[in-house]
Amino acid sequence: MKLKIFLFCLCCFFLFGCMQNTNSNTITVWHWMTDRQDTFEKLANQYQQLTGIEVKFELYAPSDAYSQKIIAAAQARVLPDIYGILKEKEKFAVFVKSGFVADLTEEFQKNEGIWEKSLFAKALNVNRFEEGNIYSVKPGIYGVPIDVMNIQMLYNEKLLKKAGIGRPPRTFDEFIEDIHALRRIGVDGLISGWGELWLLDCFASNYAFNIMGEEKIMATYRGEVPYTDNDWVEVFRIFERLRDSDALFKGIVTKNNKYAEQDFALERAAFAFNGSWCVNVYNGMNPDLEYGAMLPPKVNPNLPMRIWGAAGSSFMVNNSSKKKDKAIDFLKWLTSERQQVFLSAETKNLPSNRHALSSIPEILSQFASAMDDITHPSTWKYNEDPLVTETFGKEIQSISIGERSPEQAAEEVQRIKIRQLERAKNRR
Amino acid sequence: MLNRFKAKSVIQSIFLHTLLMAVAITCLFPLIWMFRSALMTNETVFVDKALIPASIHFENFYLAWTKGGFGMYFINSVIYTVSVVFGIVMVASLAAYAFSRLDFPGKNFFFYMFLAAMMIPLPGSFVPLYVLMNKLHLANTRIGYILCMINVGLSLSIYILKTFFDKMSPALEDAARMDGCSKLGIWRHVALPLARPAIAVIVIFNTLNVWNEYILATLLLNDKNLMPLQRGLMVFQGSHSTDYPLLMAGLSITALPVILVYLFMQKHIIKGLSAGAIAG
Numbered sequence: 042m043k044l045k046i047f048l049f050c051l052c053c054f055f056l057f058g059c060m061q062n063t064n065s066n067t068i069t070v071w072h073w074m075t076d077r078q079d080t081f082e083k084l085a086n087q088y089q090q091l092t093g094i095e096v097k098f099e100l101y102a103p104s105d106a107y108s109q110k111i112i113a114a115a116q117a118r119v120l121p122d123i124y125g126i127l128k129e130k131e132k133f134a135v136f137v138k139s140g141f142v143a144d145l146t147e148e149f150q151k152n153e154g155i156w157e158k159s160l161f162a163k164a165l166n167v168n169r170f171e172e173g174n175i176y177s178v179k180p181g182i183y184g185v186p187i188d189v190m191n192i193q194m195l196y197n198e199k200l201l202k203k204a205g206i207g208r209p210p211r212t213f214d215e216f217i218e219d220i221h222a223l224r225r226i227g228v229d230g231l232i233s234g235w236g237e238l239w240l241l242d243c244f245a246s247n248y249a250f251n252i253m254g255e256e257k258i259m260a261t262y263r264g265e266v267p268y269t270d271n272d273w274v275e276v277f278r279i280f281e282r283l284r285d286s287d288a289l290f291k292g293i294v295t296k297n298n299k300y301a302e303q304d305f306a307l308e309r310a311a312f313a314f315n316g317s318w319c320v321n322v323y324n325g326m327n328p329d330l331e332y333g334a335m336l337p338p339k340v341n342p343n344l345p346m347r348i349w350g351a352a353g354s355s356f357m358v359n360n361s362s363k364k365k366d367k368a369i370d371f372l373k374w375l376t377s378e379r380q381q382v383f384l385s386a387e388t389k390n391l392p393s394n395r396h397a398l399s400s401i402p403e404i405l406s407q408f409a410s411a412m413d414d415i416t417h418p419s420t421w422k423y424n425e426d427p428l429v430t431e432t433f434g435k436e437i438q439s440i441s442i443g444e445r446s447p448e449q450a451a452e453e454v455q456r457i458k459i460r461q462l463e464r465a466k467n468r469r
Numbered sequence: 470m471l472n473r474f475k476a477k478s479v480i481q482s483i484f485l486h487t488l489l490m491a492v493a494i495t496c497l498f499p500l501i502w503m504f505r506s507a508l509m510t511n512e513t514v515f516v517d518k519a520l521i522p523a524s525i526h527f528e529n530f531y532l533a534w535t536k537g538g539f540g541m542y543f544i545n546s547v548i549y550t551v552s553v554v555f556g557i558v559m560v561a562s563l564a565a566y567a568f569s570r571l572d573f574p575g576k577n578f579f580f581y582m583f584l585a586a587m588m589i590p591l592p593g594s595f596v597p598l599y600v601l602m603n604k605l606h607l608a609n610t611r612i613g614y615i616l617c618m619i620n621v622g623l624s625l626s627i628y629i630l631k632t633f634f635d636k637m638s639p640a641l642e643d644a645a646r647m648d649g650c651s652k653l654g655i656w657r658h659v660a661l662p663l664a665r666p667a668i669a670v671i672v673i674f675n676t677l678n679v680w681n682e683y684i685l686a687t688l689l690l691n692d693k694n695l696m697p698l699q700r701g702l703m704v705f706q707g708s709h710s711t712d713y714p715l716l717m718a719g720l721s722i723t724a725l726p727v728i729l730v731y732l733f734m735q736k737h738i739i740k741g742l743s744a745g746a747i748a749g
Contacts, residue, residue, distance in 0.1 A: 069691075076707030099691055102703040106687040109592065113599035113688060119608070299711075303515050318709040325511050325710045 067095040068368050069121035071114075073107035074354060075100060076321070080387040084380060091374075094367055115141050120359045122368040126184075130419050133168075134176035136357070137183050143358040146181040148369050156373055157182075160393050161412055164189040164352040166420045184355040185372045186393040188384065191350025191408060191415050192243055192316040194338075198331040200228050200311040209335045213279070216312075216338040220288040223311050230288035232310035234298025235441070238434035241294075243349045244314055245437055247337050249276050250347035250416065262423040264462045268433075268455040269448075277447035279340065280440045294438040306330055317408040318353070321389040334407040336414065350415030353390055426461040429454060500724070507533075507718035514713045526714065533718035537701030538693075546698040547726075549615060550679045556619040557626050557675050558668055564623070565630030566656045570642070580631070587624040595688055602689055609691045617685060622675045633667040634660060669737030676730050680723075698723050 072081070078100045085096040099121070101107040108127045114120045120141060126133050136142050149157040149165075157165065168184030170176065196209045204223045210216040220230040235241040249258050253272035260266045261273070283289050290310050293301070298315065305313040306326035313319070314337070323330050336346045356375075358368045374380060381392035382400045391409050392401065398409045418424055425433075436450035445453075506514055508525045517523055533539070567573070568580045598617060599608065607613030637660060645655045661668075683699035690696055702723065705716035731738075 074708055075703050075705075076710060078704070099693070100703070101687045102706065104708070106684050109595050109684070110599075110688050113596045116596055117600045117603040117608075119603055307515055316709075321707070322710040325712065326515065327512060 065364070066093065067097055068123065068364055068371055069097045069099060070123040070356070071099050071101060071107070071111070071121045072125055072354075072356075073100070073102050073104045073127065075102045077384075077388050080384060083387075084375065084383065087380075088371060088374060092370075094371070096371055115139070118361070120361075122359050122362040122364050123356050123372065124359065125354060125356055130167075131176065133183070134170070134174075134178045137170070137178050138176075140360050141357075142183045143360040143362075143365055143369075144179065144181040144183060145185065145358065145369065148373075149182050156376075159378070159396060160186060160376060161189050161395055163350065163412070163415050163417070163420065164393050167352040167417065168355050168357075184352075184357045185376055186352030186355045187375060188353040188388070188390040189350065189393050189412065190317045190353040190391060191348055191411055192240075192314070193334045193336060193348055193408060193411060195305065195313040195315055195319065195332050195334055197305070197308055197311050198333060200308060204228060204311070209333065210338045212342070213282075213338045213340045217282065217286045217288065219311075220286050224287055229290045229310040230286075231283065231293070231312045231314065232290040232296075232301050232304045233293060233314035234296050234301040235293050235438065236295045236297050238431060238438075240298060240314070241434045241437055242430060244337070245276055245279075245433070246418075247346060247348055248279050248340060249273070251337075251339055251341050251344050252276055254344050255347070255416070259421065259423050262421075262425045264458065268458060269451045273454075274447050274451050275340070277437065277440055277450045280437050281447050284441050284443060289441055294441050302326070305332075317350075317391050317405070320402075320404050320408070324389060332404070334404065334411075336411055345414060347416045348411060348414055349417055350412065351417040351419060352393065426458070426465075429458050429461055432457040503717050503724070504721055507714060507721050509714050511712060511714060529714050529718040530722065533701075533705070533715045533722060536715065537704045537719050539698065539701045539719070539722060541694055542696055542698040542701045545611075545695060546680060548611065549618065549697055550676055552615045553618040553622065553679045554672055554675045556615065557622040558671060560619065561623055561626035561630055561671065562661060562664065562668070563656065565627045566634055566660050568627065569631045569634035569637075570655075570660075571652070580627075583624050583627050587628070591621060591685065595685075598685075599688055608689055609695065611695060614686060614689050614695070617689060618679055618682065621685070622671075622678060626671045626675065629671055630664060630667055633664050637663060666737055666740040669734050669740070673731060673734055673738055677727060680727050 070081075074081075078098060081098040085098055089095050101110050104127050111120070111124060111126065115136065126136055126142075133142075137144075164186040165182060168186065169182045170178040170180055172180045174180070200223065201209070201219070204219070204226050206219050206222055210219050223230055233240060233244065235244075246258075249272075252275050257266055257270075257272060261268065261270075267273075290296075290301075290304065296304075301313065302315065302319060302322050303326060304310055305315070305319075306323045308327075308330070317334075323332070336348060339346050356372060358365055358372065362368060375384075376394055378394050378396045381394040381397035384390070385392040385397060385401045385405065389402070389405065391405055391412075392398065395412075398406065401409065433454050436445060436453055439445040440447060440450050501520070505520055505522055507529050508527065509517060509522045509529075510524075510526060513522065513524070564583075568576060602608040602613050602617070605613070607616070641659055641663075642655055645659045650658060680697075681699065683697065686697050686700070693700070702716060702719045705712040705719060
């Protein structure tokens with residue numbers, strides 16, 4: 042008898058599990074952002090009360106599993122109404138060309154472009170394909186940024202004060218002087234996750250923009266300027282100076298950013314190089330941490346310092362969704378000022394709506410104030426060959442631990458660059 | 470002479486016990502560390518290096534259970550594990566018995582096909598599996614996930630059981646046949662009871678596999694109410710930040726049933742391994 046009851050319960054359980062929601066008044070959103078699920082659900086409730094439309098946020102994490110699911114769902118033609126694409130722009134372009142992503146240009150430009158103008162243009166550019174883009178995608182905007190991010194330097198206010206430093210450094214020379222002052226009281230200088238090459242590349246790229254400007258960098262990527270050029274050697278020399286002045290935290294070139302974040306949060310170093318997402322991370326690890334954000338101190342006073350920044354996360358609308366219009370309306374609502382302030386306060390991320398900046402916490406405001414100085418590889422006309430970028434990062438790691446001189450590093454990167462240019466020429 | 474022999478034996482024993490203790494500590498230390506981290510706060514977890522935390526927070530287990538929504542996920546994981554392991558034992562034992570004891574055309578070909586399936590990593594079959602499940606209208610259903618997981622565990626289980634059945638004496642079968650047993654009867658009354666140690670190995674391997682599985686569940690299931698226990702753990706891991714104490718508390722809750730299954734079945738497992746259940 043007990044077995045029969047058990048089997049009956051099991052059958053009910055399976056049948057219950059087989060039922061699927063096909064409500065036409067429900068929008069389904071797939072995402073990978075575990076830390077935002079609660080906030081998304083709160084917003085979905087507000088939206089349902091306002092419009093009667095149910096928004097179901099379905100979470101799939103970690104991001105690798107999410108990417109797999111998106112690719113599989115695209116092939117099975119069962120993508121949800123709204124989703125995000127985590128992969129690089131090339132994969133995004135494939136999705137657009139396959140007809141999986143709705144072109145939102147017209148929606149953005151409606152009512153004299155009110156929606157487009159409300160969002161950070163540089164964040165929107167991540168989802169934009171320009172005329173004549175290398176991916177042969179029809180020009181347009183294909184995604185909606187729900188938050189933005191940038192990567193800057195951070196300083197520990199308490200440690201700086203302890204070393205008698207009144208304000209954060211503005212020039213690289215001032216920064217080195219501050220490091221000496223910190224070392225005198227036994228405090229470590231700069232920590233970052235430079236075991237992750239992209240973060241190291243980001244730091245070097247900031248200084249490349251400051252030393253030589255965008256045009257010369259793009260010319261280098263095109264193969265018209267060698268890495269052995271004086272300006273590039275100057276970029277490599279930054280790391281030599283950091284090494285020689287004992288500014289780098291022990292083991293910095295092998296550290297993952299997660300561990301680097303712990304070191305800064307636990308006040309083991311006075312400066313960090315990290316993205317705006319760190320506000321949330323540091324808050325979790327040490328809510329009493331007193332710190333501020335600043336642009337990396339300039340080497341060249343004549344050119345601006347450009348930092349990396351872009352859309353933090355973006356949502357795309359399924360082009361074949363029967364609820365496309367409802368999905369777009371929801372995204373418009375989600376990126377409007379009020380919802381963006383709420384999202385930013387709850388998740389401690391930078392809002393994608395520029396009007397929401399006035400109502401966010403102080404530290405986020407400091408990050409946001411640099412939004413006009415941002416750039417990102419995905420918005421550049423040319424990108425460096427991945428192997429050259431990898432060599433570039435590894436050579437900088439070698440300089441940082443004293444295995445290479447800036448000149449040797451420059452020669453090695455140039456050698457790889459020439460090899461890759463020849464390979465590309467042969468392929469053509 | 471006797472003293473020399475005794476000294477040698479004592480030295481050997483000390484060496485052996487030191488080695489075993491080192492291995493045991495290596496295995497137990499991560500579990501102990503997980504449990505002590507589960508009793509801390511986010512502020513102390515990176516600072517307090519003591520094995521027993523200065524301030525203990527048992528409420529983390531309650532928070533992990535409620536915040537992670539473990540109630541529903543726990544039931545789901547139990548259903549999936551029991552159904553899949555039962556399915557694997559039934560199908561694998563029947564198939565292994567057929568491969569070992571019956572003669573039919575293409576026997577070796579099919580067996581090697583099963584073995585070849587072991588070489589295909591699960592992520593490699595994600596996309597076709599997802600497309601197939603959608604075509605069969607089995608995506609986002611419990612039965613779809615269970616069938617896929619049974620399929621995942623079959624190859625190794627058939628291989629283990631076939632090796633075991635190959636060693637079974639034909640005289641036992643003959644005796645059963647003379648007593649009027651059919652082929653299915655021999656499988657049910659002779660082969661299966663004898664294969665208990667091998668089945669124990671299969672049960673523990675597959676229990677671990679299904680209990681800890683998450684990637685395939687993420688792929689096939691959309692509804693939160695159908696997800697297994699591992700889904701609850703994801704709540705504590707953000708894109709950039711992690712709530713370590715609650716994650717560790719969640720991991721402790723997740724690990725407990727598997728540890729209990731292992732403790733409950735360890736006698737059979739050791740027997741199964743020493744009886745050559747996975748020999749060959």
